[in-house]
Amino acid sequence: MSEAKKPAEPILIWGAGAIGGTLGAAFIRAGHKVVFVDSAEDHVRAINEKGLSIAGPLFEDTVRVPAFLPEELEGVFETVFLCVKAHHTEAAARQLEPHLAPTGCVVSAQNGLNEYVIGRIVGDERVVGCFVNFGADYLEPGLVHYSGKGAVVVGEISGEPSGRVEGLYGLLKEFAAHAILTDNILGFLWGKLVYGALLFATALTDDSIADVLADPAHRPVLTALGREVGAVATATGIRPEPFDGFDPLAFVPDAAAARTAKSFDDMVAHNRRSLKSHSGIWRDLAVRKRKTEVDAQLGPIVEFGEKHRVATPLTRRLVAMIHEIEDGARPLAGENLDELAATAGSSSGRESAA
Template identity: 70%
Template sequence: MSNPIVIWGAGAIGGTLGAAFIRAGHDVIFVDNAADHVAAINENGLRIEGPIFEDTVTAKAFLPEDLEGTYERIFLCVKAHHTEAASYALVNHLASDGYVVSAQNGLNERVIAPIVGIHRVIGCFVNFGADYLKPGVVHYSGHGAVVVGELDGKLTERIETIYAMLRQFEPRAVLTDNIWGYLWGKLIYGALLFGTALTNDSIADVLANSKYRPVLTRLALEVGKVAGANNVVPEAFDGFDPTAFAPTAASSETTRSFDEMVAHNRKSLKSHSGIWRDLAVRKRKTEVDAQVLPVVEIGHSLGIPTPLAAKVIAMIHEIEDGKRPLDLANLDELARDVA
């Protein structure tokens, strides 16, 4: 077994985390399925740009099929819809007493666990701003929540070790006994981000627009109801307060949370979500089927209707297929069609 930290997925999240770990003195190996990105890292290092820190770090990078050896610590940082394939690719490289930290968006721990064993999965939640720019270059654009916890909420030696590592990246990182609360909280917030990604406007501009706050509130409420039915208590972060989107929430509380989310997003140089970037810049599939669709499916199994979430999924697919433009009119249609 080798001791380096393996970053599986060296894009926005993985590249930023890996570079920070290297700067803190850790040995890091990058694994990514983009051959040009792997080649660039090996030839010139990984360049991190942005206002938080700028540096070029040196590390070995591999395509998944070229990696050899077994490792104790693997941070899985791929897009949610690539989780299953990546889990099957990494499982033979994971030490018997090792673990996978799911630094992703969505409920990916549910996908990883059956493949590597639930005892080898660590829950992780990240909300910092970062973008993959080009092979060998990642932009780290803004601070955001970083949370880690055992899936069963227990305090263990390994979770304290991981927490200490993450604090080297984000000093305000949180160690929680309610990681599922943060993961579901991010799903609620993520639904809002998918709503903003139906347009070409920035995250902050859409969330600040009073015309669209009612439909976005209803969208968040749908996801929150499914979380509640699963006996999950969603957690707050970066201005997002799940209690402000509960059925009993006062309008003033909802307004306050919207305003705080706007303030947080205005501080970041990442004006648009990674979802929007996938649609508008990289012209590729988004994580909608891995993030929003499970909410619809779980809701259906519990008898909880989620028409807004289902409509958002359909709209995102139409944008992915070039059948729908990015436009604020999409939010008007969303509100009208499910009224």
């Protein structure tokens, strides 16, 4: 095992919203120096004027540290946590690259496979993989709600041990004592892609996550969608890792039906206990009326599917339907899942004919 290298300070949090704000506040409470960067001028102004407030059942506090717009930031930093929405990754990585020390690293605390995007801009050797699944929401300028604990995992993309990842692991344990250091961070990221695809499907409706996953009428199409992602992961040579009670191996091509059914039941139980009845995806569509991360999260599934000759008709259709909701051309309704199921049926029919 490599000797841990303590992350250099101040720690730069690029994206001070739900994930970045929660992590940054926790690091500050643990005694670390932190600097925030965010593209929302009202959020930056609120943090500088009143501090960043964290609300919720796990801890409540107001922390006071400097916050900057990207164009205002000066200096270079060794340790950067990138916490922007997945579809803003490329722009943020280009903005932060001049502020990243030659020996520094970017930790992608985001949804999706953004490590590849960041690596193309700052260099693969300066990227560390990270997986977070805790519950948090940006409520208003200067206020973030931290609603529930969840998986926190860090690891080198290569899977090899290193002093820097040992140090980052120690830092993350100050936020979450259950944090994990892994040699298969891509397995965790792909595991969440399976779960993320299911969450995007639940966001086609106004029903809660648990209600959609529990409905027997919806399970066949959700199973087919999950197995589609699992098939791509398998073809890519990735073994998806379980997290927070979710078993992505229940959706690989040779998974037993009983294992898949149990995974659904476990997801329903988990979401019944959660303070968040709906996903952040649904919140983007129904409440905030803004673009989701669908292209950045589900797009790589299609791309890797094409590369490895795995068909992804359900993922493609789901992406299109989410775009239609974003554009106001499709309402949120249970019938959307029926339409997605019809895609599954027609695709199966074509395969049988072939």
